[in-house]
Amino acid sequence: MRMTGGRAEIGGLLLCVSEPRVGADNWFGYEVSLNIPAKAVLVGDHRNNFRLLSQQPADLGADRWHHLKAVLSGGRLQVYLDHGQQPVIDEPLPDRLPGRLAGLRTWGSEIEFRNFRLQSAEQSEPVLADWSGAQLQQLPAVDQSQQRRLAGLAALCRTMFSLNEFAYLE
Numbered sequence: 001m002r003m004t005g006g007r008a009e010i011g012g013l014l015l016c017v018s019e020p021r022v023g024a025d026n027w028f029g030y031e032v033s034l035n036i037p038a039k040a041v042l043v044g045d046h047r048n049n050f051r052l053l054s055q056q057p058a059d060l061g062a063d064r065w066h067h068l069k070a071v072l073s074g075g076r077l078q079v080y081l082d083h084g085q086q087p088v089i090d091e092p093l094p095d096r097l098p099g100r101l102a103g104l105r106t107w108g109s110e111i112e113f114r115n116f117r118l119q120s121a122e123q124s125e126p127v128l129a130d131w132s133g134a135q136l137q138q139l140p141a142v143d144q145s146q147q148r149r150l151a152g153l154a155a156l157c158r159t160m161f162s163l164n165e166f167a168y169l170e
Contacts, residue, residue, distance in 0.1 A: 002066070010108060013102070016030050017101035020101065020103075028047050039058060040057050
């Protein structure tokens with residue numbers, strides 16, 4: 001992963017996710033992230049909030065590619081950085097969350113991800129997802145006049161829905 005300079009805050013992996021809802025920390029699971037301003041690797045616990053479990057200093061920088069690997073095995077979460085042989089974080093998880101979803105975290109950051117791979121040692125099919133060769137396509141340019149029309153319609157709807165009386169438009 002690589003975070004763009006000037007837009008590099010926190011970003012990384014989400015593991016054992018369950019009950020995801022709209023909102024910054026509205027889910028259950030673990031976060032394994034790089035904190036570029038603090039130059040640290042962190043592991044956090046989310047239970048509709050955020051609780052820092054562990055944080056270790058690391059040689060991190062914006063505009064540099066960093067390899068981030070998280071291994072969940074038994075009651076432990078091990079985090080490896082930049083192809084290191086030893087984990088930078090080895091966090092015990094005595095009450096491991098049961099969620100089965102995974103995701104990417106882009107907290108306040110502009111991030112590029114590449115070679116994302118999700119793997120399980122506990123199943124007969126070890127590779128669950130592999131996006132190592134994924135090609136991203138740029139979306140077509142937004143029609144600004146259409147955007148203005150939609151914004152105007154949205155403003156009208158907000159106004160109409162906040163009226164205390166019924167209004168009939170012809």
